[in-house]
Amino acid sequence: MFQRVVVEPAYKAVSAAIERAIVDGALPPGAALPTEHELSDRFGVHRSTVREAIRQVEREGLLQRGEGRRLFVCLPGVHDLAPRATRALLLQQTTFQELWELANTLEPLAARLAATRADAADLALLHDNLRATEALGLARESHAALVRLDMAFHALVGRASRNRPLMLAREPVGLLYDPTLQRIFGQLPQAAARNLEAHRQIVAALEQRDAAGAERWTHKHMIDFQRGFALAGLDMGTPITQPT
Structure with a gap:
């Protein structure tokens, strides 16, 4: 009682x-x-x-x-809040399958919104990211840097969406892809080149204000990521690990 x-x-x-x-x-x-x-x-x-x-x-x-x-x-920013959510996902033994299901919705949505909202400064930063990625090439020793640039690319698209809840929702998921992307780049020689080409196509769609194209290419990009995961012999049901 x-x-x-x-x-x-x-x-x-x-x-x-x-x-x-x-x-x-x-x-x-x-x-x-x-x-x-x-x-x-x-x-x-x-x-x-x-x-x-x-x-x-x-x-x-x-x-x-x-x-x-x-x-x-002060108002906490996305980068202040994301690490807390990341820790919670790690503690709950969240799988990559769960992360991918969410990212496959959030990333194309961010690209679609960014196509109508990105300004000249956003596009300039995305082009800087592409140039930095191209400059690294495909050497094995550049994989960690390529992953950081990939994460930065998607964060820039998210920021260009001008949707703060979306930015906050996608950031913890993006942070947790770090170790997986490094393994995919390390095991699949073609992965880095395919990743860069998808980024080029997404930026081109953003520049043309092509919302459908930006969404479509980002969705293809996410499907390609899932395929790379399988080709690298990784299990989508495996719990995520601590980013490096």
Whole structure:
């Protein structure tokens, strides 16, 4: 009938209250957080409790230190949040099959949106990425760098979509492809060249504002990735591993 009462540590209650104030807009981005002394008085707790609560909120990417070590409210970016989601996926033993199913929806959608929203700066960065990839060539020692450029390419397309939830959803998935792509490039000599050609076609479609073409080429790119996975003798049901 009755269950044991779980008493939350005071620092967690304080950190939750600070986070609520930030999310609700009571503490907007750029606002200075009250001092430890002020927060200690308001919450009726020791300053050590406040200090631990603040560390918790900082880890969530909601606070940053300015000059004089004063804390200010900030908006966490995609790169702040993605590593947390990546850790959760690793702990849950997420498989590459699950990742691919999601990426096969998110990446073509990002390309379709980017075709109508990418500006000159976005396209310039994508061309820089293509040139850097071409310059590396197909040498085995360049595989790690090729993977980083591949991840950067898809992140740039995602950013050009101008859809923040989409950018946030795709980033953790992209981060986890690192070790797999390196193995595919290492075992399939043709993989790097096919990867680069797909990227060229996607950029060409973006430049032409061809949403259907950008989506179609990205979908083909994802199917090719799945085929490369199988040809490299990898098991899509294998849990993902920690990116290098």
